[in-house]
Amino acid sequence: MRIGVNVHLLSTTHTGIQHYIRALVPELVAQATSHEVVLYGEPSQLSIPAGRQVQWVPASRPLRSGTHRVLWEQTVLPRLLNRDRIDVFFSPAFILPMRWHGVGVVTVHDLNFEVSPETIHPVRRAYLRRITRRSVHRARKVIAISRSTASDITRLYGVPAEKVAVIPYGLDAIFTPENAHTLEPMVRLRYSLPERFLLFVGTLEPRKNLPRLLDAYALARQRAELPPLVLVGAPGWQHERISAQAVRLGIRECLVLAGYIPREALPGVYAAASALLYPSLYEGFGLPPLEAMGCGTPVLASSTSAMPEVVGDAGILADPYSAQAIAEGILRITQDEPLRRQLVEHALERAKQFRWESAAQSTLRVLEDAYSS
Incomplete structure (x- = not known):
């Protein structure tokens, strides 16, 4: 053939x-x-x-x-x-x-x-x-x-x-805890990442639900002290609205637009992050949650489309159409240390299936x- x-x-x-x-x-x-x-x-x-x-x-x-x-x-x-x-x-x-x-x-x-x-x-x-x-x-x-x-x-x-x-x-072989932690010091230095931060990875475009993520982050900050939010990804359609919204919400100083980071450096970025926040409106699969899981980083993802198939019980799933639900998820994934340990344990096992x-x-x-x- x-x-x-x-x-x-x-x-x-x-x-x-x-x-x-x-x-x-x-x-x-x-x-x-x-x-x-x-x-x-x-x-x-x-x-x-x-x-x-x-x-x-x-x-x-x-x-x-x-x-x-x-x-x-x-x-x-x-x-x-x-x-x-x-x-x-x-x-x-x-x-x-x-x-x-x-x-x-x-x-x-x-x-x-x-x-x-x-x-x-x-x-x-x-x-x-x-x-x-x-x-x-x-x-x-x-x-x-x-x-x-x-x-x-x-x-x-x-x-x-x-x-x-x-x-x-x-899942690519580079997304392992060992490789991620090896890359972390270099990645922190090269991309000037904060000591602690919450992470989003993906093209900066409407379907990634960034406006609602910013709303949720602002809501969660009213109830707890949170690390900065770092957005990693190339600018997409309507990306220019992100900074303007952050200014309106009073969180611009907490938002880091890191731009595109090459794939080979992403394991280090995941390792450096406190959690991945990925409340996308719609995904055919959702690679960033799987990559973060492979690196041992706690994940919050949407409860819609394909993401429950990828994340399963190894992450927090939130309604992507509710800023309040996303905010509650952010608080859980940052404040509940036993839950974080459980999510990491489940994530590492689940990632091996892909x-x-x-x-x-x-x-x-x-x-x-x-x-x-």
Whole structure:
């Protein structure tokens, strides 16, 4: 079987989806020893396991923007798949080429643009709605990264449940207490982190629920002395509203906008934090809570979408639509030391359940099933 995989999304910004490709595809290549693998992308963007041969097909010219990539996927890629006699094409991020009529498998990471449309830029929302709906119906199989996302796909798009396979993300090997504590001193110094702090990690955009997190933090500060709140992440749509809101709430001096921090340094950031606060409105999975759990950092996350599947009983779950509920969670996770110890113990055990090796094994089975069905 000849498997084609589109990895061109690696040429764009660093998000959870790009990380999914970087973590999953090398494992998939390592396990697909009885198949040929063709990767559509730049060889410099992905590390392939030693001893495994793959065929690389780069674009004839650099795909410098999302628009260029979309045009390439819908016009050039279908011709390449036919030329290369691909048996199964795997798209790890939402989109199948509409002009290719072979066997396709697509991963859907979330349907935020359907569930919380107001949190997505209108142009991006319109494109994702149209192309994702068409892709999941054209695909032979659909991979969802959580039961929550699988439910959304069947409910909103009418895709039969038996067509959707749930394959969760894995946890990178760098997110361990040992590595986290080794990195912590360097990370504290390099990024000028406070001695104690509460942490948020993620793109600074509306769906991450930062306005309500700031409201909750301000409420909790009225009842207890709290460490500063550090926001780690690249600026996203409407990010400029964060500082203005903090000023209105009188907490600007307690807010640290640390900006983007490279992934390899994040274990040290988690280790330095007193807790991770992640009351996102909607997540297809929720990597930051899992990463924090792997490092032994207490987690407060939303009680909605996929986050209960990830966190389980290893964190505090709060209603993301209630600033009061989030504030209560902040007080519990900062003031109740026996609870904190219990959460860390449970988190370290739960984090071991999420492995990229297992995700790759399951993905390969889906590709094989799609080809044979």
